[in-house]
Amino acid sequence: MVTKAPETRIVDSYRVACDGGEGALGHPRVWLSVSHETGYVECPYCDCKYIHKDFEGEASAA
Structure with missing residues (x-):
């Protein structure tokens, strides 16, 4: 069983x-x-990560 990221x-x-x-x-x-x-910010329910467009390159690695 594989869990989706x-x-x-x-x-x-x-x-x-x-x-x-x-x-x-x-x-x-x-x-x-x-x-x-x-x-x-990450959603506390589904863990979806929302990245503001001004931080796209920086926050995606965090």
Whole structure:
């Protein structure tokens, strides 16, 4: 059995909403704030990583 790696999304905003993206199989919608220091935030439910476009090269390696 193989576990899929968490998704990574590049975003334009420092405030994003995550609902798991799978309709009824997702999770409750949560609002997340991308850190101005690190440039990313991870969803506590699905571990999706949201990276602000200004930090794309730096935060993707973190």
